[in-house]
Amino acid sequence: MSDLSSLLRDALNDPATGWSLGAFGAIAEFIRDPDEPVVLRGDGPELEARTARGGLRLRPVPAIRPVPYRTRNGGLAVALCLPRHVGAMNRRGVVTELGPDREAIAEADRGTLLFDLGLEVFQTDVCVRSADPATIARLRAVVGTELLAPGNPLPPDLPALSPDRVFIGPFGRIEVSQPIPPPNGRSPEGPHTHVLPKLLAHGRTHAATVPIPDGWVPSLYLSPPAGSHAAWEELGR
Structure with a gap:
């Protein structure tokens, strides 16, 4: 666990690291530029990075199993996995108001309302958050409905x-x-999300090309800088 925590801390401090969290068809990515202002916290049990465009928080736990693998372009990715029986989230099937986001990374966001979109993703609660009264009203109008249902x-x-x-x-x-880009638009540079209904319909926790061991579920991914590849591959053996 200490080796994993150390590698995660180093990865968090390196802007060359890319991070993603989600499942097949619904994923959030956190990326930052080398010269982008960032607030880092890594002196306790939680690791955090926050910019004006987004943020990441990790709470490493002993059950994490790192699974390094090579991507199609030959780069290294690492899936941080949990046993399936402890890797599940709430799997809500309808839009649900959750109240203030008390766990928000920025203190200023901890009174902002959080809504689960009800996408029923096994290992991820896919949520949105807003303090805007008009946006909150629109979200409340569909509470209890299936977001992706026709109409x-x-x-x-x-x-x-x-x-x-x-x-x-x-x-x-x-x-x-x-x-959020329009349907035919491009995702912005830096942190962004993808929700793809056709892929979500498969109900997969991960793409078939990712070699996750049986009985395990990927909870978070990182693309570490080249200088740490050997250490990650050694840890995953």
Whole structure:
């Protein structure tokens, strides 16, 4: 655990590291630029990085199993996995108001209302957060409904509303404060999210190309800098 915590702390401090949290069809990514102002916290049990565009929090736990693997382009990625029986989240199936986001990374956001979008993702609560009265009213109007059901009025308006996205896993979260692109638009540089209904419909915890061992579930991924590849591969043996 100490080796894993040390590698995670080093990765958090390195802006070359990319992070993602979610499942097949719904994922949040946290990336920051080398010269981008960032607030880092790594002197306790939690590791945090926060910029104006988004944030990441990790709470490393002993049950984490790092699974390094090579991507299609030959780079190294690491899936941080938990046993399936402890890796599940709430799997809500309808839009649900959760109240203030008391676990928000920034203290200023801890009174802001959090809504689970009800996507029923096994290892991730896919949520949005807003303090805007008009956005809150729109979200409350669809509480209790299936977001992706035909005719739901909210999805077409989400790009204009662009609430913060908050993806929450068993030992961490990624928050994204950038705009949601329109259906045919491009995701912004830096932190962003993808929710792809056709992929979500498969109900997979991860892509078939990711070699997750049987009985385990990936909770968070990182793409570590090249200088740490050997250490991650050794840890994953």
